[in-house]
Amino acid sequence: MFSRSCVGAAAWAPSAREAFNAIPAQHRHTGVPPQGALVYFGSATVGTGHATFSDGNGYVYSTDILRPGRVDRVKLDLIVKNWGLPYRGWIDWTPSGAINIAKPATPPVHVPTIPPFPGMFGLGAKGDHVKAIQKGLGITVDGVFGPITKKKVQSYQKARPWLWPWTPGTVGPVSYKSLARPI
Numbered sequence: 001m002f003s004r005s006c007v008g009a010a011a012w013a014p015s016a017r018e019a020f021n022a023i024p025a026q027h028r029h030t031g032v033p034p035q036g037a038l039v040y041f042g043s044a045t046v047g048t049g050h051a052t053f054s055d056g057n058g059y060v061y062s063t064d065i066l067r068p069g070r071v072d073r074v075k076l077d078l079i080v081k082n083w084g085l086p087y088r089g090w091i092d093w094t095p096s097g098a099i100n101i102a103k104p105a106t107p108p109v110h111v112p113t114i115p116p117f118p119g120m121f122g123l124g125a126k127g128d129h130v131k132a133i134q135k136g137l138g139i140t141v142d143g144v145f146g147p148i149t150k151k152k153v154q155s156y157q158k159a160r161p162w163l164w165p166w167t168p169g170t171v172g173p174v175s176y177k178s179l180a181r182p183i
Contacts, residue, residue: 002063002071003038006053009094017042017049023091032058032076032111033090036101039076041085050085052076054101076111084116112182122170123150128183133171136179145171153179 004011013019020028020040033039035056042049052060058076065079066072079085092099115128125145134141137152150169156179157163163175171179 002061003051003053004094006061007036007038007094007096007099009038009096009099012095015048016040016051017044017047019051020044020049020088020091022095023093027091027093028089029092030089030110033060034101036099037090037092038094038099039090040088041079041083042088043086044088047085049088050079050083052079054090077113080113084114086113086115087111114180114182117173117176117180120167120170120172121145122167123147129176129180131183132180133176135181135183141183 001011013022017040021044029037033054033056035054037054039052039054039060040049041052050062052062054060055073059073060076060079061071061073062079063069063071065074065082076087080087092101115132118127118129121129123145126143128143130145130149131141131143133153134143134149137149137156139148139152153171153175154169157168157175160178163178
C-alpha cells in the first residue's frame with residue numbers, strides 16, 4: 001500500500017507477487033531501478049512478495065525492514081539478505097497509468113541475488129540454489145548437483161567441524177548459509 005501511494009496507483013492485485021505478475025512484460029524491467037519506480041521482491045509463484053519505492057542508485061524505501069510498521073530508506077540488497085526474497089525487478093507502469101520516473105542513463109545491470117534456501121538438497125538437485133553453492137565452492141556453475149559438487153561439498157564440510165558430520169555431501173541450512181554466493 002505504501003509503495004502504491006508513492007505513485008498514486010490504485011490496488012490492482014491482492015498481493016505484491018500478483019501485482020508484479022499482472023504487469024505486461026514491456027513494463028517490467030531488471031537491473032538497478034531508477035528513482036520513482038516500484039520495485040518487487042519474492043517468488044513468481046508462491047508467497048505474497050514485497051513492493052518498495054525506488055530512491056535510485058540502488059536504494060529503496062521499504063516498510064518493516066528495519067522497524068515494524070515504519071518506512072526506512074535502505075540498500076536494495078538488504079531485502080534479499082534480511083528476508084531471503086529474490087529481487088524480481090521494477091515497473092514503470094500500473095493499471096492506473098504510467099509512473100513518472102527517469103529512465104536509466106545506462107543499460108540495465110544484473111543485480112546479484114542469493115536464492116532462498118529451498119530445504120535440504122544433494123545429488124540430483126537442479127536450479128539456482130545449486131548455482132549459488134557452486135559459485136561459493138569456486139567450481140563450474142551449471143546448476144546441477146552432481147558427483148563433483150557432492151565431493152566438493154563434503155571436502156568443504158570436513159574442513160569445518162561445525163558442518164560435519166550431519167549429512168555429508170548434502171546441503172542443509174547451515175552449509176547453504178556458509179556457501180551460497182549471489183548469482
